Amino acid sequence: MGYRIGFGKDIHRLIKGRDLILGGIKIESKVGEDAYSDGDVLLHSVVDALLGAISEGDIGELFPDSDPRYKNVPSSIFLKKALDILKTRGYKINNIDCYIELERPKISPYKKQIQKNLATLLNIDENDVSIKAGTCEKMGEVGRGEAISAYSLILIEKIEEKQ
Ligand code: ZN
Numbered sequence: 001m002g003y004r005i006g007f008g009k010d011i012h013r014l015i016k017g018r019d020l021i022l023g024g025i026k027i028e029s030k031v032g033e034d035a036y037s038d039g040d041v042l043l044h045s046v047v048d049a050l051l052g053a054i055s056e057g058d059i060g061e062l063f064p065d066s067d068p069r070y071k072n073v074p075s076s077i078f079l080k081k082a083l084d085i086l087k088t089r090g091y092k093i094n095n096i097d098c099y100i101e102l103e104r105p106k107i108s109p110y111k112k113q114i115q116k117n118l119a120t121l122l123n124i125d126e127n128d129v130s131i132k133a134g135t136c137e138k139m140g141e142v143g144r145g146e147a148i149s150a151y152s153l154i155l156i157e158k159i160e161e162k163q
Contacts, residue, residue: 002158003094006053010044011142011149014102020148022100022107023114023131024076024121029105033148036065040075041150042100042114046122047075049096049152050082054089079121086156094155095128102148107133 014020018032021040033039047059056062063070063078086093098118100107107114111131119126136143 004053004091004156006049006051006154006156008045008048008050008052008059008152008154009149010041010048010059011147012039012041013147014145020105021075022110022150023098023118024074025110025114025117027105027107027110031145037063037070037073037075037078041148042098042118042152043075043079043121045150045152046096046098046118046154047078047082049154050079050086050093050156053154053156054086054091056082056085076121083122090159090161091156092159093122093124093128094157095124095130096122096152096154097130098132098153099151100131100133100148101136101142101150102133103135103138103143103145 012033012035014031015034016031020027020029020032021038023042033041044059115129115131119129141147142149
């Protein structure tokens with residue numbers, strides 16, 4: 001009782017001249033996410049999962065890229081707003097499981113750092129954040145190195161009301 005789950009998925013094109021940002025961490029890469037904001041594909045999927053868990057629509061509805069306020073902003077501001085809504089609705093995060101899909105560079109050296117930063121951003125324990133990554137075995141747009149995608153599954157829990 002009092003549990004809800006949410007799922008989020010995002011994909012961005014990878015282009016030259018942009019930073020590759022994952023979970024607020026800059027990754028050494030020749031290409032980065034093409035986006036209106038900083039393009040943090042992982043945080044976008046987390047925001048979508050959070051909003052999904054409380055049936056509050058999606059990131060595109062809440063933060064439209066037609067809004068000049070969101071040009072090149074760090075995606076942590078989207079996350080903060082989604083967390084505010086979650087809190088207002090009386091929920092807290094139980095745990096989150098994330099999967100990043102990209103061909104290169106290797107994410108393993110950054111996994112711990114991403115996990116740590118995401119836990120800080122979500123204000124939860126590191127052990128409640130899982131970061132996984134894999135390639136697409138050279139298949140499709142991700143496999144050709146043209147895109148990066150991320151998936152997040154989140155479990156939220158109703159905060160007990162005080163007597
Ligand atoms: Zn996105």
